[in-house]
Amino acid sequence: MKIFNPLADQPDNPLTRAIKEGYTPLAFAGLFSLVSNLLYLALPIYTFQIYGRVMTSYSVPTLLVITFGVLLAFVISSVIDDYRARVMVNFGVVMDQRVSGRVFSALFDTVIRGNPAARSQALRDLDGFRQMLTGPAFGTFFDLPWMPVFMLVLFIIDPIIGVVTIVGAGLLFGIALLQDRATRPALREANEAALRSYAFTDAALRNGEVVRAMGMIEPLGARWASFRAITMERSAAASERASVLSNISKFTRQAIQVLIIAIGAYLVVMGKIHSGLLFANMILAARALQPIDRLVGSWDALTNGYRSYERLNALFGDYKPSKPLTTLPKPLGQLSVEGVNFAPVGATRFVLQGISLKIEPGEMLGVIGPSGAGKSSLARLMVGIWQANSGHVRLDGADVYTWDRTDFGRHVGYLPQDTELFSGSIRDNIARFRSDVDDEQVVRAAQVAGVHQLILRLPNGYDTELGETGHVLSAGQRQRVG
Ligand SMILES: Nc1ncnc2c1ncn2[C@@H]1O[C@H](COP(=O)(O)OP(=O)(O)OP(=O)(O)O)[C@@H](O)[C@H]1O
Ligand SMILES: [Mg+2]
The missing domain is CATH 1.10.287 (Helix Hairpins)
Structure with missing residues (x-):
């Protein structure tokens, strides 16, 4: 059995870094738990006082004073618990802000590099992990350390009672493990x-x-x-x-x-022992055992959260964030493929072997071959989606795979075999969802591609919405817009 332990040696990635930055809020939450748990001792003390003093002295003023006192302790404890919850929720939000962008990039990276199973699971994992951290399940960990404190108090009252509680706690824990x-x-x-x-x-x-x-x-x-x-x-x-x-x-x-x-x-x-301790014992024992119940109750939430954490870690493990690179000048368009060998992820043999060619600016190249020959694979290598196992693809002498993606995308167009447009307007799709593209450029691009007239005839022209609920383009229209 593994228990989530943020202090253990963890690989260095955005997720573990964000968690480490959370140590201060976690420490505060722990401190709040200390105070709140200590205040809980007010209840057994209260019952003891009732039996030990009020019942013997028949003093109503005493009853009023200690009742007021214990209620006050509980109010403070509630406020503190509320603060603890807020600290954790805040931590979750900050962590999400730090990590979510990276998860988004790492997710694309992983899916493209041949693990389509990752899909949008990673984003759900981030939600799952955050909810686990900020939810009631994780709060159990803050109460667990105080179990021994309550047991110690029981021990001080009488060793036999202490032993029974400890053995009981062990039994309950064992049953929980068995159940799992x-x-x-x-x-x-x-x-x-x-x-x-x-x-x-x-x-x-x-x-x-x-x-x-x-x-x-x-x-x-x-x-x-x-x-x-x-x-x-x-x-x-x-x-x-x-x-x-x-x-x-x-x-x-x-x-x-x-x-x-x-x-x-x-x-x-x-x-x-004094008869007044009878109820105090009951309350203390119940409280000492409570975290086990809560741990069992939130076991699913905790293990799911931990699995999400592991999957996210694995995702980041495979992900090498692209370093900020020197922006290269606008390429003239000299493309050279140099001794490229390529096998897709998981394949046992090369799809492309010893491919070398050179295309000068202004030249066009058509590639013909049977199905599965590797034509699309070559195209993917040429735009740097995949990396060749050996050899290089260079545009104006620079390796296309390591070229800064945002910058590369400014100069290169790529239309895959299956054209899918993104959910958004036609204009957004043509502008590649960038905000620094003006209408004139969009229309000019459409005119160059010969789709201006086609788009004008759509219900809302350039502003026609595509996607799940939007307008459906025919396959041919889609390709032409693409
Ligand atoms: N994403 C992928 N993961 C693993 N293997 C792939 C992937 N895409 C293609 N392949 C394999 O690479 C080989 C070449 O595929 P590719 O798509 O390049 O062929 P193609 O020449 O474009 O064929 P077609 O004319 O049918 O489009 C095939 O054997 C295919 O199984
Ligand atoms: Mg193909």
């Missing part, structure tokens, strides 16, 4: 099957026309149902096991509470 062991594999399998069924549905929906035209709905439905069945069966198995263990855990907790009262009563009968 028993359910985790089944839950993971259920989760994986669910993810596969979602991915399968996504792909089927994307090809909805094909499905309808060729009547494929039934076989696809059957395949989908088979994923579903695994999810159902595995999560039912996990729930059954969890239910048995959580009932055992509930019984253990109740048994501890009864034992504490029984031992307390016995000690009172034997004249070893």
Whole structure:
């Protein structure tokens, strides 16, 4: 079992750096927890005073004073808890601001370099991790260190009561671990099957026309149902096991509470402790065991958050942020491919081998070859999407792969085989979503590409919105705008 430990040796990346900057707010949150937990001791002291003083002296003024005192302690404790929550939420926001931009870049980098599985998961991971840090689950860690304090107080009242609480805490913790062991594999399998069924549905929906035209709905439905069945069966198995263990855990907790009262009563009968301590014991024992309950309750949230953290770390591990590079002069357009060998990620053989060619400014090159020959791969190498395994592609002598991307994009156009436009207006798409492009430039570009008339005939001309809810261009229109 791994517990999230921000202090452990971590690789240096934007995420771990942002967490390290959070040590000060974390320390403050810890300090608040100290005060809040100490104030909680007011309750057992209060009950003890009631039994020890008020009940014997029949003094109403005393009752009023100590009641007021304990209420005040609880008000302060609530305010402090509220501050603790705010400190954590603030930390989450700051961390998000520091990291989210990097996650966005790293995500693109990883997907392009051949891990399409990463997809938008990374952005959800960042949300998941932040919510874990700022949510109630993480607050458990601030209360855990105070368990021994409450146990110590119980020990001081009487060693036997202390021992019973400690043994009980150990038992509850053991059951929680057992529960995690028993359910985790089944839950993971259920989760994986669910993810596969979602991915399968996504792909089927994307090809909805094909499905309808060729009547494929039934076989696809059957395949989908088979994923579903695994999810159902595995999560039912996990729930059954969890239910048995959580009932055992509930019984253990109740048994501890009864034992504490029984031992307390016995000690009172034997004249070893004051009867007023009976309730104080109960309250202290309940409080000492509470963090375990909360830890078990928030286990899922914590492990999910930790997994998000691991995935983000892995994402940053593969990501080399581009260094700010010297801006090169506008290229004239001399392109040279020098002894390029290339194999896509995961491939066992080269798709391109020993490719060398030179194109002078003004020249055009058409590449012809059978499907899968590597034409698109060559195009990707030429615009620096992928890096050759050996050899270089140079534009005006400079390697295109290491060229600053923003700067490179100013000089180069690239239209992939499958043209997709971005969600936004036609104008935005032509301007590549840059804000420093004026209307005149957009129209001129459209005129050069011969689509000005086509765009004018669209419902809102250049301002026609594309995307999920927008206007649908035909494949040919899309290519021409692209
Ligand atoms: N993203 C990718 N990841 C892994 N392998 C890829 C990827 N894209 C292409 N390949 C592999 O590289 C080889 C060349 O593909 P490429 O797309 O360059 O062919 P092509 O010549 O453009 O074919 P077509 O005429 O069908 O477009 C193929 O064997 C393909 O399996
Ligand atoms: Mg191709």
